[in-house]
Amino acid sequence: EAQVTQNPRYLITVTGKKLTVTCSQNMNHEYMSWYRQDPGLGLRQIYYSMNVEVTDKGDVPEGYKVSRKEKRNFPLILESPSPNQTSLYFCASSTGQGRQPQHFGDGTRLSIL
Amino acid sequence: AQSVTQPDIHITVSEGASLELRCNYSYGATPYLFWYVQSPGQGLQLLLKYFSGDTLVQGIKGFEAEFKRSQSSFNLRKPSVHWSDAAEYFCAVGPRASGYALNFGKGTSLLVTP
Numbered sequence: 001e002a003q004v005t006q007n008p009r010y011l012i013t014v015t016g017k018k019l020t021v022t023c024s025q026n027m028n029h030e031y032m033s034w035y036r037q038d039p040g041l042g043l044r045q046i047y048y049s050m051n052v053e054v055t056d057k058g059d060v061p062e063g064y065k066v067s068r069k070e071k072r073n074f075p076l077i078l079e080s081p082s083p084n085q086t087s088l089y090f091c092a093s094s095t096g097q098g099r100q101p102q103h104f105g106d107g108t109r110l111s112i113l
Numbered sequence: 114a115q116s117v118t119q120p121d122i123h124i125t126v127s128e129g130a131s132l133e134l135r136c137n138y139s140y141g142a143t144p145y146l147f148w149y150v151q152s153p154g155q156g157l158q159l160l161l162k163y164f165s166g167d168t169l170v171q172g173i174k175g176f177e178a179e180f181k182r183s184q185s186s187f188n189l190r191k192p193s194v195h196w197s198d199a200a201e202y203f204c205a206v207g208p209r210a211s212g213y214a215l216n217f218g219k220g221t222s223l224l225v226t227p
Contacts, residue, residue, distance in 0.1 A: 004156070035217075042203060042219035043157075059216075090156055104156030 002027050006091050006105035013081060014113050021076045021108050023091035029103075031094045032074040033058065034066065036087040037107075043090070049074055081112045115140050117206050119218035126194050127226050134189040134221050136204030144206040146187040147215070148178055151201040160202075163187065174198070199225045 004025045013019055025032065033048035035058075045058030049068040063085055065077040074093075078085060088109050094102040116139045126132050138144065145164055149157040161172025168180040178189045187204060204218040 033215075040219060043205075043217040045215060092157075102159055104158070106154075106156050 002103060004091055004093050004103045004105040006089075006108050008108060009106065010109050012111040012113065015082055016080050019078050019081060019110075021078075021089060021091075021110070023074045023076065023105060024072050025074075025091075025093040025103065026072065027093060027095075027103065028071065029093035029095050030071070032068070033092050034064070034074070034076050035090045035092065036060065037090060038087050046076070046089075078110075081110075083112045086110060086112045115206070115216055117204055117216050117218040119202075119204055119221050121221050122219070123222045123224065125224040125226060128196050129193050132189075132191045132194045132198070132223070134202050134204075134223070136187045136189065136218060138185050138187065138204075138206045140185075140206060140208075143182060144208055146178075146180060147205040147207070148172065148176070148187070148189045149203045149205060149217075150174075151203065151220075153200070157203065160189070194223075194225055196225045196227070199223055 007022045030051045034046040035043040037043045044060045046060055046064050047058050047066040049055045052068050052071050055066050055068055068074055088107050090107050091105040118137045120135050147162045148160040150160050151157045160176050161170050161178055163170045163180045170178050176191050178187055180187050201220045201222050203220045205215045207215045
């Protein structure tokens with residue numbers, strides 16, 4: 001079954017404590033991306049990756065890092081989380097055709113206290 | 114500046130009635146256009162997309178959308194709404210050039226009444 005798997009699904013943590021949200025896809029997709037979803041703002045892209053070792057900033061990259069060492073994995077790293085990063089996060093993947101996100105994960109709800 | 118506008122934050126329709134969700138965009142050139150649906154507690158699902166060709170696009174779950182270049186619009190329609198269509202709907206646009214940056218609208222929440 002085609003899947004994008006995010007972990008954890010829910011996390012409550014404190015300011016400054018480094019955290020990583022993992023994302024893995026089993027479809028051999030080249031393109032992966034991270035979005036955050038906030039009420040009234042819709043989805044905003046944080047980072048995207050066009051292939052292994054190729055990443056670029058989206059619209060709201062400040063405070064986030066990503067890596068793409070393997071094709072299937074695209075972790076999102078918050079080195080020093082702050083309360084304004086409290087949000088619902090989605091990972092997405094797609095093939096080269098069209099490049100639009102075809103498959104989304106079920107989301108990770110982060111609360112930074 | 115590039116932007117995507119979904120003018121209606123909330124829409125309520127009766128089950129069996131027709132539906133139209135509006136989407137307008139501002140872009141330097143004709144972009145790729147998409148509609149996604151998000152059910153509560155879930156990720157987004159791609160409903161349909163427009164790249165080129167026929168301006169009336171058919172998608173999944175009985176949805177269709179029409180691209181109107183003169184109006185910079187890409188409205189989503191369904192002839193008869195089912196209660197299971199209640200969800201959040203997002204319009205998105207992306208560049209035809211290389212890169213992978215999608216701009217999403219802020220979403221329209223659809224409520225379906227009996």
